[in-house]
Amino acid sequence: MSQQLLAAATWQRIQRFSCDKPTPCLIFDLPTLREKYAELEGAFPFADIYYAVKANPDADIIRCLDALGANFDIASIYELQKLRGLNIDSARISYGNTIKKATDIAFAYEQGVRLFASDCESDIRKLAKFAPGSRVCVRVLTEGSETADWPLSRKFGCQRDMAIELILLARELGLEPYGISFHVGSQQRDISSWDAAIAKVHFIFDQLREAGIALKMVNMGGGMPANYKQRSQDLQTYGRAIARFLEEDFGDSPPQVIIEPGRSLVAEAGVLVSEVVQVSYKSHDSLDRWVYLDVGLFGGLIEALGEAIQYPVLWELDSDGEDEVILAGPTCDSMDILYEDHRYQLPVNLQEGDRLYWLSTGAYTTSYSSVEFNGIPPLRSYILDAP
Ligand SMILES: Cc1ncc(COP(=O)(O)O)c(C=O)c1O
Known part of the structure; x- marks a missing residue:
């Protein structure tokens, strides 16, 4: 998927840096x-x-x-x-x-x-x-x-x-x-x-x-x-x-x-890297594709509460076409749903382990992420400077 908000060189720098880092994490570009x-x-x-x-x-x-x-x-x-x-x-x-x-x-x-x-x-x-x-x-x-x-x-x-x-x-x-x-x-x-x-x-x-x-x-x-x-x-x-x-x-x-x-x-300097934990449907004939991520409301995306802030999202995999999803976080709290009314369009072939990159996440993410909810540590961040 193409990116418009980040300069191509910045996007590449962030991708290169984050590829071997465990997710979720925030990459912040000075x-x-x-x-x-x-x-x-x-x-x-x-x-x-x-x-x-x-x-x-x-x-x-x-x-x-x-x-x-x-x-x-x-x-x-x-x-x-x-x-x-x-x-x-x-x-x-x-x-x-x-x-x-x-x-x-x-x-x-x-x-x-x-x-x-x-x-x-x-x-x-x-x-x-x-x-x-x-x-x-x-x-x-x-x-x-x-x-x-x-x-x-x-x-x-x-x-x-x-x-x-x-x-x-x-x-x-x-x-x-x-x-x-x-x-x-x-x-x-x-x-x-x-x-x-x-x-x-x-x-x-x-x-x-x-x-x-x-x-x-x-x-x-x-x-x-x-x-x-x-x-x-x-x-x-x-x-x-x-x-x-x-x-x-x-x-x-x-x-x-x-x-x-x-x-x-600071918002536009941050990219939150997340991973798909699970993709599921609630019944055989349901059209609602639930995508559960390793980051949710409590892990840094609290401003998705009420779907108030809607971050642009990127992925790397070759998409076979896109379709709507419900996006949710990983915790055992049913409130931890990111976007349900607003349907993001994500690749139909999105699978567990695929990465999603949340742009414009440099503000109000790390500082809001919970300390140990469900045992999950606070959102880790890495600061990048020009080489
Ligand atoms: C007193 C005060 N100043 C500045 C800010 C920053 O606002 P913004 O992130 O919209 O620039 C806030 C945000 O809560 C605030 O409470």
């Missing part, structure tokens, strides 16, 4: 990551990049992005410890998770982190007590959940009026009210989601200026897409549109902008 970083930098020249470590926390990926000059967005003190262990300066770290224990905040502060996101009064009070004087971005709710393949703006963020109150409270408690953050949902297909979000941010900036607070930063989170089975608009188009939205609202005095890309940076 040259592709460097290309994606350059693409994002080119598309968003008006923004500082803070890599969302949760997307793939591999130390080699962090080192590579560090060398490229990236900053980092963290979700926990464990990610912070990892970054500090790799000598990343805390001045280049933003603590983006709005859900934090007091002890997490105290640890981050002690490590030198001074930029935090928040979305409720109790967190602002904890920040004032355990990270005094720190910069705070208040996260607002945004629209766009229906058009994001992996929605995020319901659990996090607060309404506009509450965001204004929280910024005022932050000032009162001695924190530095620094900006407004949002995340329009991961793999956001509708670029106009950023338009509405930026307009909301602008309104808050205006209101607070009247209260004597000059906010400085817009943290636009992630949401920029990767290419999956369904292609997405390119990053240049996203960057151009978002720049226009910013200009329409803020004119020639733009705020400092940061973006926190996860998926759009």
Whole structure:
């Protein structure tokens, strides 16, 4: 089968490298990551990049992005410890998770982190007590959940009026009210989601200026897409549109902008290599061909939950034609079905032991894979660099 998402040389390098490796495993290609970083930098020249470590926390990926000059967005003190262990300066770290224990905040502060996101009064009070004087971005709710393949703006963020109150409270408690953050949902297909979000941010900036607070930063989170089975608009188009939205609202005095890309940076650099464990039918006259793989929802493909993310798949065998399948994982959990409504077309002669290559799996796979469900170890990954 032909591949379109990976350069031919990259695909060959990955095939060559993985041929004697036990499956399942993720092969992550650093040259592709460097290309994606350059693409994002080119598309968003008006923004500082803070890599969302949760997307793939591999130390080699962090080192590579560090060398490229990236900053980092963290979700926990464990990610912070990892970054500090790799000598990343805390001045280049933003603590983006709005859900934090007091002890997490105290640890981050002690490590030198001074930029935090928040979305409720109790967190602002904890920040004032355990990270005094720190910069705070208040996260607002945004629209766009229906058009994001992996929605995020319901659990996090607060309404506009509450965001204004929280910024005022932050000032009162001695924190530095620094900006407004949002995340329009991961793999956001509708670029106009950023338009509405930026307009909301602008309104808050205006209101607070009247209260004597000059906010400085817009943290636009992630949401920029990767290419999956369904292609997405390119990053240049996203960057151009978002720049226009910013200009329409803020004119020639733009705020400092940061973006926190996860998926759009690392997804396309990863190929998950899997093997067919079994092919079966539930009755002699059934048309449903069940293909069970050695990777499933719990082994790294959790974003197939609800069939939300649909990865492109490749194979090597000479196909005698293709027909639809139901794809499922290997564990003893009946929830571990990857794709049933959306029918992948796979070779009719696909057999046990054949390999399937899942493209665009560099994001949210290794970091999500379970520790020992059914005794299966976490998804192993190998990092490849150019020879
Ligand atoms: C605060 C924050 N920033 C950035 C990201 C990365 O988003 P994406 O992978 O869509 O780029 C996430 C994803 O969960 C997030 O929660």
